[in-house]
Each structure stands twice: as structure tokens, then as C-alpha cells.
Amino acid sequence: MLSMLMRRSALGLITVWLVSIIIFIGVEILPGDACTAFLEREAQGLLLENCRRDLGLDRPAWMRYGEWAANALSGNLGVSPDGQRQISELVGYRLRNTLLLASGAILCGIPLALFLGIVAALWRDRPFDIIVSTTAIAAMTIPEFVSATLLILIFSVWLGWVPGIVLTSSNAPLAEFFPEVLLPIAVLTLVMTAHILRTVRSSVIETLASDYAQMAILKGVPYWQMVIRHVLPNALLPTINVVALTIAWLLGGVVVIETVFNYPGLGRMMIDSISDRDLPVTQAIALIIASVYVGVNLLADLLTMVANPRLRTAHLRGK
Amino acid sequence: MTTPPKSNGPIVAVDGLSVGFRSRAGAWLPVLRDITLSVGAGESIGLVGESGSGKSTLALAMMGYLKTGLHVLGGRVDFSGIDMFAQDRQSLEKVRGGRLALIPQNSGQSLAPNLRVGAQIGEALRLHSALPEARHAARVLDLLTQVRLPDPASIARRYPHELSGGQQQRVAIAMALAGEPEALLLDEPTTGLDVTTQAHILELLRDLARETGLAMVYVSHDLGAIAHVCDRVAVMYAGEVVLEGTAAQVLRDPSHPYARGLLASIPKLSDVCLPRALDGRPPPPGGAGDGCAFVARCAIATERCMVERPDLSRLADGAKTRCHLPQQVRSIPLSGEHNAQRRQLPVELSLSLEDLAISYARIGLLERLTGRDTAKVATVEGIDIVLRQGETLGLVGESGSGKSTILKSIAGLLPPLHGQIALRGQDDLPPRVEDRCAKHLRDVQLIFQNPDESLNPRQTIAQILAQPLKLYFGLSGQALIARTTALLAQVRLGAHYLDRLPSQLSGGEKQRVAVARAFAAQPVLVLCDEITSALDVSVQAAVLELLDDLRRENGTSYIFVSHDLAVVKALSDRVAVLYQGRLCEIGPTVDVYGPTAHPYTEVLLGAVLEPDPDFVPSLSASDVVELSPPACGCPFQRRCPKRLGAICDQTEPPPRTFATGHTIWCHRDDLAAPLFS
Known part of the structure; x- marks a missing residue:
């Protein structure tokens, strides 16, 4: 298993490395660079050349990539061209805010999805299941900005319980995000619950129809024992990966939601950086998102491997 | 061990049972039609039929269990006096896996993949055994020993996927025995297993039945296995029992056209011909019409068979058949036509x-980078x-x-x-x-x-x-x-x-x-x-x-x-016998199946079950699954019943070729032992 773990981690690192190259190339082929952005209209002739020399932009791309990558490895994501501030500091706050949003959604969404999915599967085709399944499909199909707008309309405009927009600055203490953060969390919870719930439901239904579930019944195992010992452990294995994907999506910055609520998270920062041609920031965020994706999926695979006796013991029999 | 009070009546009694599902049009389509059957204590009855005949549905119905969508349309099932379809969940849970246990078709899929097999047998003990909890672990090992698994302590700690098909089946049997059942239902328990494994499992079941006086209901499409295990046989077709009698009555000279067709379509080792195909297919549920369900495929059907459904009527010899023409049935042949002599093949x-x-x-x-030994x-x-x-x-x-x-x-x-x-x-x-x-x-x-x-x-x-x-x-x-x-x-x-x-x-x-x-x-x-x-x-x-x-x-x-x-x-025309990826024997079919054979061929042939109640297989080697061939010597050395000694372990056996082009790779030169004695 250790060798498996090492191989998977190595593959993950290679993926991140490849992604970093793609990001660098992508930014490289965009017209303009930090100097044209900084100098704006005066970006020509000697001034531009001097600026490029100062920032080292006249060196070949592979050298700059090497420097950028080496700095990124040591946590130094470069300096923003405008305020001369450390990008890592700017991004750090945004990452924290996104984490707040994501962890709120994860803490509400996963238990809710598991509970609703399992109950809907056990009560398949009964009114509860029909209501839950229909709601889930609705939650998945209605675009997030529509459901977000609806929730704002209901909870802040009509009922006036929570503010409909976040005005807290990005580096404020976390406590100041309450209660504004609750509405975006609610929207995200809705969407992710719907996704996970549907996987859980179909996986539990499939497992209930399995030969071993039928065998458990015919062996005289009481219903709830059958569900808890024989069905759920096997049914929930495939949901690990779906949960991981959803978490990666949440941490990767949920652009639409952050924009609707004016939430100072990673996603909005990325959009802003792209429209401002703030390329080092774009690169930094893209790298973070890629790492999160790889990391979370790696974690999910490892978890599946630990939880599944088939995978756990496969290597023992191999050689 | 406590023996529950035994009544004189049958252990399982099925009375006029009909089971069906509702079609999209709203009509009830029967899957089982008017089944009456009983199994006495210590008796073993075989249910045979092709896929879709309803045999598995009947076996599961004996446990009071129907697959989703199926409903009882009439009749009842009693298990030692308990009406199985009138019980609440709790009393069913007490009977199932306890006094009445099932051995499923595909044990590999019927054992929960997340639990060690010891724990799964332990669960059956916890639910159904009177033994104190502290003695369960020891009892699990006893049960695994009883089903002849080597090294039970190690087997108990494994997950189902770490066992071979035969071992999984034995675990399922051990699990069924844990509840000290009075009756066992076996749903195709050896389908998908190798011949040698199958023969060993059946041997085990026969011995268990003899030792414990268990009643058995054995569902299978394999008449050879049925002949070997069952006293009585019921042949099912399109949800009906069409023939019921002793194993000899049903398998020697059956008095129903379907049973005869079925027997003729089975290839037998004793035959020198192709089996005879039974054309057509059974009617779908609800499609049998007013007449006999088999009429479309029957060679001797008359006008009456088209319009009048025959009853299950008793014949002079005690067998029951659902046929209007039990006298004429004997004209239907029981084997295929004999082939011409050995074919002349072109030399190209x-x-x-x-x-x-x-x-x-x-x-x-x-491996390539590290240069490890490959x-x-x-x-x-x-x-x-x-x-x-x-x-x-x-x-x-x-x-x-x-x-x-x-x-x-x-x-x-x-x-x-x-x-x-x-x-x-x-x-x-x-x-x-x-x-x-x-x-x-x-x-x-x-x-x-x-x-x-x-x-x-x-x-x-x-x-x-x-x-x-x-x-x-x-x-x-x-x-x-x-x-x-x-x-x-x-x-x-x-x-x-x-x-x-x-x-x-x-x-x-x-x-x-x-x-x-x-x-x-x-x-x-x-x-x-x-x-x-x-x-x-x-x-x-x-x-x-x-x-x-x-x-x-x-x-x-x-x-x-x-x-x-x-x-x-x-x-x-010719047959090659392989063991562990090495040739054991190759030659003309008559020679390979003849008296001079490689010990492994002999083991394989000995395990084949013929659909004849008097046929006794000869099990001469263990059914242990070997995962890789031995490093040197004869590939079959570890299981060979005719092993000579060190020479088999060390030297690769030389090919020995006979006049007919029959080659055997074996160290023995006295292989001309008679196979069927």
C-alpha cells in the first residue's frame, strides 16, 4: 500500500507541475504583460524596455518559468504590479474567506445529503423519495444565480433576516462575515446536497438490490442491521469520489456565487485579476485551484482504498 | 444442540401456489402456476428446468420471499406448519437462516464484500444459535472444518474476494449450517464452478444430508448434479411442475415430452454423438394459453393438447406427469443420433x-527503471x-x-x-x-x-x-x-x-x-x-x-x-488437456477419453456427473486451487493421485506418443488403467 500511496502522490505532483506549465504558457500567449498593464498608455519604446529589464521580463520564457516555479514552491507568489504588495498575502485572505464559505457548505451539505439520500433510497418511490428527488433535480437544474437571487429576495428583501450582499472587506476578521455569509452558504449547500444526494440514493438502491443484501434478508438479518452492516458500507464507497469532486469545486472558488453576493473569495479575485491583466495573481490562483483539485481527489482515492477491502488487500496478493 | 419437535407431516409443503406480477396493461401474469409439492424430513428433492421456468422463484417462495414486483396469486407455503406468507417480518427473520437456510447461486456475490467471512458466519450464529457469545469464534472454526476448508483460522479472517469460487461456496454452506437448519434450499449452488470443485461440493452436501438428516431442495439446470444428490425430482416448465417422481423415474425414462427432450439435449460422456436440440422456447409468463404449456415444442402434441391444459396425474409407477399422452411419450428418443465413424480430415x-x-x-x-528481477x-x-x-x-x-x-x-x-x-x-x-x-x-x-x-x-x-x-x-x-x-x-x-x-x-x-x-x-x-x-x-x-x-x-x-x-x-476430433498452462495430454478424442489417460485427465473425467442416479463419480484428487505452476517438474505434481516421487517434482515429464498420435506428458509408463470400472 505504501508504494501505491507514493505512486499516487508522485502522479499528483506531476499533474500539478504540468498544470503549472500550462498556466504559464496560457498567460504567456495572452497579449501584453505586467509592464504593458502597469505603464498603460506610455507602454512603448524605451520606457517599456526599461520596465521589462527591471522586472526581468526580457529573459527567455523558460528562465522566467523556472524562477516563478521555484518561488511558488517556497510560497512566494510574486508581487502585484500596482501596490507592490505580496500576492501570497492578498491571496491568503481570499483563500481564508473561500475556506469559510466552503467549510460552511460542507458541514451542512454532506450530512444532509447522506441523510436524505439514504432515506430516499430506503423509501424508494414513496412520497418522501419523490419530493426529495424532485427537489434535488430542481436544485441542480436551476442556475445558481437564479436560486441565489430568489433567496436574497425572500430572506433579505422580504423577511429582512440577513443582508443580501457582503460588504465586509477581504482582510476583516472572520467574525465580521456573519451573518452575511449565511445566504451564500445556503445556496452552495443546496447545489452540493442535490449532487451528492442523487449519487447516494442510486448507489444505496443498487446495493439494496445486490445478491448479498438479498442473502442477508434470507439469512434472517433484521432490516436495520442489514442496512447498516451489509448495505451502507458498500453503498457509500462510490460516493467518496463525488464528495471529493464537490469539495474541490467549492474550494476552487465558486465564481458565480461570489459575484452575486459580492463575496471577497478566490473566485472573484481570479475574475478580477483576469480583467485587470494582473497576471501573477491569475497564475497564483490557478495554481492553488489545481493543487486543491489534485489534493482532494488524491485524498478521496486513498480513502476509498482504505475503506474498500478489495483494494486494500489487492496488493498483498499481487506478488 | 436442541432439536425442534418434529411433526410427521412434510417439512416444506407447497399447496396450489401461484405467483405472478402485474403487467403494464394491468393483467396478472403468472410466473408460478398452481404448484403443489412437499418435502419430508431427510428427503432431498431436485427442481430442474431451463432459465425462466420458475425454479428459483419457487425455492425462494419456500422462504416466504418473493422478488420485488412478484405477488402471491393463490395457494400457500407451509414450513413445518408455519404459513410463510402470513408471517410478520420478525417471525420470518427467526426462521430464515435458522431452521430454514439458503445456499445461494453465486456465493461470490452473495457474501457481503465488506465483512470477513468469519464475521458473516458469526452473524448467523448471533441471530440463530443458542450458543453463548463466547463460544461463537470456536464454532465458526468448527463449521469451516465441517465444510472441509483447510486452515479454518486463516479462512475466517479473509474477505470473500480473497477466496476461490469453491471456497466461497463452502463458506456459504458453513453459514447456512450455522443456524442448525432442518431444511436447506440450494439455488444452483455449483453453477460456475469447475467440475472437480463441483463434484467435491456435491459430495460434501450428500454427506451433510446423510449425517444431519437435513431436508434439501436442490434447484439446478444440471441434471447430473441433481441425479447425484436428490431422491426425488420435479421438472418445471413455464412455471408449472410437469413431471415429478423418483430420481430414477425422472432421469431414466421420463414420462413427459419436455423431460425427455431435456435429457436428450444433454451431452453425456457415455454418448458418441451430438446431443439432440430441443427447438423453440418456452412461452413468456401469461403466454401459455389454454392448452398444455409445452405444446408448441412437443413432437407428439395432438388437437386436445392445444385446447385443454393437462392435470398433474399419477401414473402406475407412482410418478406424476402433466401430459395427456403418457403412453405415447416413450416414442421420443432420449439421446442424439449416432455420428458417423471418425471423420477423414484433409491433410492441409x-x-x-x-x-x-x-x-x-x-x-x-x-521495474525497468529499477532493473528489478522480472x-x-x-x-x-x-x-x-x-x-x-x-x-x-x-x-x-x-x-x-x-x-x-x-x-x-x-x-x-x-x-x-x-x-x-x-x-x-x-x-x-x-x-x-x-x-x-x-x-x-x-x-x-x-x-x-x-x-x-x-x-x-x-x-x-x-x-x-x-x-x-x-x-x-x-x-x-x-x-x-x-x-x-x-x-x-x-x-x-x-x-x-x-x-x-x-x-x-x-x-x-x-x-x-x-x-x-x-x-x-x-x-x-x-x-x-x-x-x-x-x-x-x-x-x-x-x-x-x-x-x-x-x-x-x-x-x-x-x-x-x-x-x-x-x-x-x-x-x-482431438482434445488437448491443459493444467497450469502446460499441456498434459493431446490426442484423438476417443483416445483422450479412453482408458489410457494422463492422471489429470482421469481426475477431470472422474468428477464429471452423468444424469444417472446410479452413476458414482470418482474423486481422486483434491480441488485445491493452485495459483501458479511449480518452479520445476511436472505441473500437476502437487495434486496428482498417481505421483511417483521425487522425479515428478524435479524433472519435466517427457512426452510419450502412441501410434494414434496420442501424446501424454507423464513420468508413469503404466497409464493404461481402466477408467470406467
């Missing part, structure tokens, strides 16, 4: 394999086989013997480590299918075991058959249609099948389409990989007949892989 070569060695182990990047024992080694045109070579051996591996290699799907594959004696085939030219691809066709997986479900039969015709012959338009129709006719299917999808065909029809697709290429060689294993016996007989006809018409050679020695015997 079709395929030659020279010193073929195949390994699944691939050298990974990591020398492994090959999965298949030393295969020298020559096949003449029009010849059928049977490949037999237990699972893992390398039969399918050799086919894959010939087809180019698995390049060999070394060795030559040549067509027509001189035309060397490139090892990889990607490197083969269209002509080579055309010449070698492969038919797979499961037509459900080998036919594209989204393509019509016409599209499926057109592909090879377009690819190899560039046919189009009218010529293409004419050829596809002709191909269908060759496999005895009408032109109206052209527009159907595979899902609209029965298993046998699908396999015929797969055969037609192979023959569309006009191949020199057709590789058949267990192509009849997933089919009912009556359908299997039809496919075998078809292959035989096509060979006669086209002069094609076959390599026919099967675990069923009787099927291989029926079709093959």
Missing part, C-alpha cells in the same frame, strides 16, 4: 502453434499444437489452466512471450492484432462466451452482420442484404431478425448471431471461448449442432474451449 494445415509461451505479467516502468514463470508455456483444416480441437482444463489465454494469443489480443503462430503452415501471424493485415484478421475469428457483452446493444442484427462484410469484402447495397440474409439462414434464423436489436433476442439466438458474425468473414479458424456455457442445455445442443453443420459446409477449423468435458467430447 490450418493452424500451427510452435513453442508458444504467454505471460500476463507486464514489465512496468518502475523473470517470472509464464502463465502458458510449451504449447505445440497443429490443427488441420476442418478439424475441431477441444481445449479443456479447470479455470486458470490457460485455455482462454491461448485463444487470446492466437487472436492477437495478448502477444506471446515467444513462439510462433502460423496459419496454413507457412503464413506467420504477427503477434499483435494491430500489426495483422485484413486477410489475417479475416482468417481468425473469435466468438465469446457471453453474447450479451459481445454484441453491440445499439446495433440491429443487420448492422452487426454487415460490419465484417463491408470491412473484408467491400459489399454494399443489394449484395450486402442478400449476404446478411444468407448468413442468418445459415444459423437457422429468419430474415425478420435483421431489424431487431440484440435485446429482443433470446440467449441462444444472440449466440447464433455471434456465430453468424464470425462466419461472415469466411474464416479459416474460429476460436470458441466457452460459447455454450451461458446457455440452457437445450439451446446449447442447438448451437453445437449448428457448429457441426457449419464445419461440414465450410470446412472451418475450430478451437473449442470449454470446462464441460462432455460438450468437448461431443464436438471435437
